[in-house]
Amino acid sequence: MLLKRLEVSGFKSFAKKTSFDFDTPVVAIVGPNGSGKSNVAESIRFVLGEQSMKSLRSKRGEDLIWNGSTAVPRAGRASASIVFDNASRFLNIDFDEVSVERTVHRDGINEYRLNGSVVRLKDIHELMAGANIGQSGHHIISQGEADKILSASVRDRREMLEDALGLKVYQYKKDESVRKLEKTDENLRQVEALRREIAPHLRFLKKQVEKLEKAEEMRSAAVERYKVYFKREDDYLTRAAQRIGTERAQREAELSDIAARVQDAKRVLASASEDTRATRIIELSRELDAVRGKRAEATRKASRLQGEIQALQRITERASVNATEVTHLADEGARATESLRSGTLEGALDFLTTFIGKLRALTQSVSSSDSDIVELKAQLQAALQEEEYLAGLESQHAAGLDAIRAELESARAEEREKERALFELTTLEREARHQISQLSGERERLRLEEEEFKRELAEAAPLLGREILSYATAHVPNELPREEQEREKRDLEKIKIRLEETGLVGSDDVLKEYKEAAERDAFLEKETGDLTAAAAQLRQLIVELDTELSKRFDEGLAAINTEFTKFFGLLFDGGMASLVRMKEEVRTRPELEGEAEQPLDEAERQVVDGIDIALTIPRKRIKSLVMLSGGERALTSIALIFAMSSVNPPPFVVLDETDAALDEANSKRYADMVKALSDKSQLVVITHNRETMSRAGILYGVTMGGDGVSKVLSVKLEEAVQVAK
Numbered sequence: 001m002l003l004k005r006l007e008v009s010g011f012k013s014f015a016k017k018t019s020f021d022f023d024t025p026v027v028a029i030v031g032p033n034g035s036g037k038s039n040v041a042e043s044i045r046f047v048l049g050e051q052s053m054k055s056l057r058s059k060r061g062e063d064l065i066w067n068g069s070t071a072v073p074r075a076g077r078a079s080a081s082i083v084f085d086n087a088s089r090f091l092n093i094d095f096d097e098v099s100v101e102r103t104v105h106r107d108g109i110n111e112y113r114l115n116g117s118v119v120r121l122k123d124i125h126e127l128m129a130g131a132n133i134g135q136s137g138h139h140i141i142s143q144g145e146a147d148k149i150l151s152a153s154v155r156d157r158r159e160m161l162e163d164a165l166g167l168k169v170y171q172y173k174k175d176e177s178v179r180k181l182e183k184t185d186e187n188l189r190q191v192e193a194l195r196r197e198i199a200p201h202l203r204f205l206k207k208q209v210e211k212l213e214k215a216e217e218m219r220s221a222a223v224e225r226y227k228v229y230f231k232r233e234d235d236y237l238t239r240a241a242q243r244i245g246t247e248r249a250q251r252e253a254e255l256s257d258i259a260a261r262v263q264d265a266k267r268v269l270a271s272a273s274e275d276t277r278a279t280r281i282i283e284l285s286r287e288l289d290a291v292r293g294k295r296a297e298a299t300r301k302a303s304r305l306q307g308e309i310q311a312l313q314r315i316t317e318r319a320s321v322n323a324t325e326v327t328h329l330a331d332e333g334a335r336a337t338e339s340l341r342s343g344t345l346e347g348a349l350d351f352l353t354t355f356i357g358k359l360r361a362l363t364q365s366v367s368s369s370d371s372d373i374v375e376l377k378a379q380l381q382a383a384l385q386e387e388e389y390l391a392g393l394e395s396q397h398a399a400g401l402d403a404i405r406a407e408l409e410s411a412r413a414e415e416r417e418k419e420r421a422l423f424e425l426t427t428l429e430r431e432a433r434h435q436i437s438q439l440s441g442e443r444e445r446l447r448l449e450e451e452e453f454k455r456e457l458a459e460a461a462p463l464l465g466r467e468i469l470s471y472a473t474a475h476v477p478n479e480l481p482r483e484e485q486e487r488e489k490r491d492l493e494k495i496k497i498r499l500e501e502t503g504l505v506g507s508d509d510v511l512k513e514y515k516e517a518a519e520r521d522a523f524l525e526k527e528t529g530d531l532t533a534a535a536a537q538l539r540q541l542i543v544e545l546d547t548e549l550s551k552r553f554d555e556g557l558a559a560i561n562t563e564f565t566k567f568f569g570l571l572f573d574g575g576m577a578s579l580v581r582m583k584e585e586v587r588t589r590p591e592l593e594g595e596a597e598q599p600l601d602e603a604e605r606q607v608v609d610g611i612d613i614a615l616t617i618p619r620k621r622i623k624s625l626v627m628l629s630g631g632e633r634a635l636t637s638i639a640l641i642f643a644m645s646s647v648n649p650p651p652f653v654v655l656d657e658t659d660a661a662l663d664e665a666n667s668k669r670y671a672d673m674v675k676a677l678s679d680k681s682q683l684v685v686i687t688h689n690r691e692t693m694s695r696a697g698i699l700y701g702v703t704m705g706g707d708g709v710s711k712v713l714s715v716k717l718e719e720a721v722q723v724a725k
């Protein structure tokens with residue numbers, strides 16, 4: 001037996017814990033009206049997760065809880081549990097025994113437990129649906145609801161059939177797939193909307209990035225050119241500074257050398273001006289003039305003496321001259337000459353004076369005598385000698401003067417030479433100073449160029465990136481003439497301006513934003529792809545499930561129809577009944593009052609699959625369900641319920657006074673059908689019918705005492721008949 005036991009506690013009239021063991025294929029529950037039998041069937045509905053309070057004959061959860069009586073206080077909660085024998089694993093859970101329990105508290109909170117563990121209602125539903133114990137409760141026929149399936153709408157009827165055929169699993173799967181599809185489509189719409197939303201921004205960013213990339217290309221090309229330019233500039237500045245430094249040092253060394261030489265030359269020239277030669281020349285000239293005067297005097301004297309001699313000789317021609325005296329005078333003159341030669345000029349003058357005195361004395365003593373002539377001749381001789389001497393002296397002085405003059409001349413030439421050299425040196429000095437000042441000018445210009453270079457570097461770095469500062473490592477293919485380097489500078493300036501104009505250099509934010517937006521778009525695109533694929537899969541799955549559902553439904557329907565006709569024929573002694581697939585238009589919104597007869601608007605119409613029941617009763621012209629009597633309805637329902645149960649037998653079926661309306665003959669047939677069905681499903685029948693009771697293995701009598709509490713006892717058939725009354 002799959003259904004092993006039912007335990008109820010605090011549930012409706014079962015104030016106390018009460019158990020039912022279902023050890024036989026048919027268990028009958030009997031008892032007087034109002035004793036609590038239907039509460040048993042309801043407790044089974046309850047525990048299996050029934051959500052309709054109406055189906056549990058209540059308005060709210062609290063109504064299910066023992067409400068107390070004068071004798072027994074009300075309970076805080078109602079609980080019911082069913083124990084299944086799951087050795088066959090008809091429930092898809094790996095336990096030999098499975099207990100399902102539901103508790104409802106007064107605050108309306110429900111708890112579900114599976115083998116003692118709290119689970120969700122959904123878990124219970126799934127577990128039960130897998131074992132053909134569906135939610136529609138086709139296996140639990142409540143009191144008076146036997147013909148529920150007849151009065152149901154065509155659509156609900158179809159659902160009940162699907163449930164009975166165990167197709168709910170497919171339906172669930174389909175519904176879930178439809179839900180997933182709707183969600184997927186919704187997500188897809190959202191994702192597409194998002195993509196559309198970001199698309200213009202992304203396009204804008206893309207254009208920006210393209211511009212940026214171009215700018216970046218331009219920038220990196222400019223960086224390379226700039227590096228070479230800077231390197232050249234740096235090399236040039238370094239070289240120029242070195243050159244200027246070296247040249248300046250050289251020029252300064254030269255200058256100090258020249259300046260020292262100028263000083264020397266000046267000193268030499270200054271000392272040369274203190275020459276005494278000019279004074280000496282003047283002295284010598286004066287001496288020469290004196291000698292010349294004396295010589296002229298001597299010459300004049302000699303001439304005079306010669307004249308006197310000639311006069312005396314003319315006298316002598318008239319008077320004789322003592323030869324001895326003249327000889328004597330001559331001798332004296334000779335001696336005087338000798339002494340003049342060895343003596344000084346003053347000595348000679350003294351001699352001459354003495355000589356002249358003696359000569360006069362001779363003349364006086366020997367007037368107009370030869371001796372006078374002799375003496376005069378001697379004097380002449382002396383005068384001539386003096387003249388000769390003075391001539392020698394004169395030429396001596398003249399030569400000395402010439403020598404000094406020559407000396408002076410050469411000294412002057414030398415001085416001029418030195419002056420010229422000094423002039424040359426000062427020219428050189430001036431030139432050297434000029435060059436140094438030129439170098440200072442060059443250095444100043446170079447300093448300005450260095451500053452310009454630094455300024456260019458400082459300006460280029462923020463625009464072109466700091467990598468530009470590593471220009472020192474740049475490869476410079478060749479040196480450029482300055483004017484070409486200047487041209488390069490101007491070209492680079494133009495590029496820089498163009499780069500600045502793009503306004504995009506260094507806009508890392510744009511790149512980052514584009515990257516993020518593109519990633520997001522790519523993600524959304526992928527998402528769109530995934531969602532589209534998922535939607536396609538779901539659509540495919542839905543189609544497959546629909547096909548499968550339809551196929552199985554058709555097969556099930558055919559099988560049910562066979563059984564339906566069989567049971568119907570059995571109960572009605574002939575006739576025919578079958579379930580027919582049909583389509584029905586239904587409203588998409590709840591019907592308003594007075595609307596039933598109105599034609600449906602297009603938008604409000606929905607065509608649904610449904611099931612109609614076609615039947616013919618022997619000897620009667622009944623074609624429609626509404627024309628059936630109460631008993632006939634009950635028979636038709638029973639035939640259908642049994643047909644459904646026998647085609648796809650649920651583990652158990654609960655029938656609550658389904659047989660209430662049957663006459664005796666049909667009661668027997670019903671009892672037989674119950675017995676027959678119990679081969680396939682376990683049956684719990686609540687009945688007042690003896691025939692039905694007689695087919696049960698176990699009979700439970702439910703009674704209610706004055707305390708309003710239902711009590712259960714196992715009874716024998718005869719007792720049961722009694723209890724039931």
Ligand code: ATP
Pocket residue numbers: 011012013031032033034035036037038039040063064065066067068143708
């Ligand atoms: P019948 O044969 O007439 O169909 P029955 O045996 O099926 O009767 P039930 O309908 O199962 O009887 O039980 C109804 C009884 O349960 C009533 O007496 C009702 O007062 C009692 N009952 C229902 N709900 C509660 C509750 N919450 N607390 C106490 N008693 C309750």
